[in-house]
Amino acid sequence: MLLTSGGVTNPSIEAALVGLLGRPVSECDALCIPTAEWGHPYCNPQKAWQFVTGRPSNPMTGLGWKSVGLLELTALPTVERERWVPWVRDADVLLVDGGDALYLCHWMRESGLVDLLPELTDTVWVGMSAGSMVMTPQVGEDFIQWRPPSGDLSTLGLVDFSICPHMAVEEGAWGNTMADAEGWVAEIDGPAYAVDDQTAFVVVDGEVEVVSEGFWKQLQ
Known part of the structure; x- marks a missing residue:
């Protein structure tokens, strides 16, 4: 897994991605998953289009x-499992957009994708924001915009740490503050x-490495 806050935003994170893939990006097939967008009130069809198309500069x-x-x-x-499972298995990488992590988690479970994950031993999961947070045990009330019908507020727990993304390191910049x-x-x-x-976090066989050209802090 490559769990990012803002995507593949710098050479260090891109090098980590290539290391996980084991070959150049240009030789790899990707599937992008915009689903988390639909669960967040700040997201809209235009933002989803920007992610899918890589515009204006979506990394x-x-x-x-x-x-x-x-x-x-x-x-x-609504699609036969026999159709979509090969699409996922044939991909080298899953690019998973941000939005609402609980909405994404709900549809990963409802669709059956979460049950397929243990088989994808050669597939790289690249998450951005909620696409990363869904792999953690919990996201915290501050990041919940959508609540599942089940009332279960847990996420997948495939890593043992939680993430507060989008820290604003410069005064007045967009993002979360240390007080947040x-x-x-x-x-x-x-x-x-x-x-x-x-x-970003690189996670391989339970081992975690932080890759950064910016700010990060372990809070506990």
């Missing part, structure tokens, strides 16, 4: 992949990090 789909396809999880329950992060972490159980958009 995910526009990296020069051999091919890029779109996988919309909300559609998968400290308030957020008060209700988080277990390890937790605050990171800016120049930071």
Whole structure:
């Protein structure tokens, strides 16, 4: 897994991605997943289009992949499993957009994608914001915009730490402040990090490495 706050935003994160892939981006097939967008009130069709097309400068789909396809999880329950599972298995990388992590988590479960993950041993998961947070045990109340019908506020817990993304390191810049992060972490159980958009986590076989050209801090 490559769990980012803002995508593949600098050479260090891109080098980490290539290391996980084991070959150049130009030789790899990608599927992008915009599903988390639909659960967040600040997202809209224009933002989803920007992610899917890599515009204006979205650092995910526009990296020069051999091919890029779109996988919309909300559609998968209406599609025969025999059709969509090969699409996922044939991809080298899943590019997972931000938005609402609980909405994404819900549709990963409803679609059956979460059940397929253990089989994808050669597939790289590249998350951005909610696309990363969905892999953590919990996101915290500050990042919940949509609540699942089940009332279950847990996320997948495939890593053992939580993430406060989009830290604003310059005064007046867009993003979360340290005060925001400290308030957020008060209700988080277990390890937790605050990171800016120049930071990512590389997770391989349970080992975690922080790759950053910006700001990050372990809060607990």
